Amino acid sequence: MLADKVAECGVGYGMGIYSDAELLSLMTGLDEATASQIDFGDILASGNIPGVGPKTVMKIMAVREYAERIAKVPVKKVDIIRGPDDAYDMVKTRFLFEHREVFCILLMNIKGHVIGLKDISIGSMTGSVVHPREVFFEAIKLHAAAMILVHNHPSGDPTPSKEDIKITRQLVECGKIMDIPVRDHIIVGNEKYISFMEEGFMAS
Template identity: 30%
Template sequence: MAICDWPRGEGPRDKLLQRGAAALSDAELLAVLLRTGRAGCSALDLAMALLHRAGDLATLLAMDANALADEPGVGPGKYAMLQAAMELARRSVEQHLKQADVMSSPRRTRQFLQHHLAAREREIFSCLFLDSQHRLLRCEDLFFGTLDGAAVYPREVAVRALQYRAAAVIFAHNHPSGIAEPSAADRRITERLQAGLGLLDIRVLDHIIIGRGQAYSFAESGLL
């Protein structure tokens, strides 16, 4: 059944319009995006089936087209719609960070990084390059690894920072395990990066580790 065919006032779209998007469950929000289900299965039923298969919303949104193609009723159009929604959310937060002092809004910074890194299946080391007012100049994924880690090269970070004329940086990487706790290697590379960039008068403001629904800040933990 399509969303538009639900009895007036009873469907997730009507609920959203009457009570706001925050009042909807993950399945109901997903149903609004999907719009239609399949034969004998409403959009809400399809949304619930997808969430059950993936385990949670973040994992579902990270699935590629081939993985979703096995689910009846999900074709390229629905996959494109889900990816577009995810990218719109990421860009919305990124644009705010480009207009304001990143350090004055740690919640938005973490929200952006969650959108950007949390659902990745391998470890990715990203850098947020900031100007002298701590506004975002660029976010760049610099190093890619396996489930166990990524090799990080301070020289490459320095080259990029100089290229963008950054006055400060925030490092971020994800832990595919979902646990946002720093390893001994995370601590060592942070110290090396801080020492190397310090020689160039580029401040390291934070290193944030992104897990599943959680984040660890080196700055807040007194490690910077």
């Protein structure tokens, strides 16, 4: 029982010990069985679940909205990219609860300090359209010295497609012309990622 778990553990072991249903139960007052039926991909449908009224649906939507806002808090300028792991750690929360493919750029100054994370394109569940002019417009606007490309695969599988590789190499060439090198391309999946630099996909 959740009540017994809370009484025994409280917050002393961190909130990570609680399941999604248990956390939702704590935040909304729903019992665990009902909370486990909630589909965050279609919250409005939760109103059809016995015991879940309009006020509870609104609470659930508020929980999700707040979580999404926290996930999109801008990165700090003091952060430095030393490798793919650092880049992934900085951007992974951007894609929490995201069911569409989003293409972003992580911008850095000459010392490798992160100066911005910018959304370039938001697409569907299967893809997004990326134009080099939009990518480099943002980089020039922030006086970036280098960038890392980032996007998610809503399917959870970060394996790059032929189109992913094609646009990456196109942007790498544009970066050479603009003197704003593209250091890497990170594809984010479900709790894992692929680095184009590590996998050798950057060069044609």
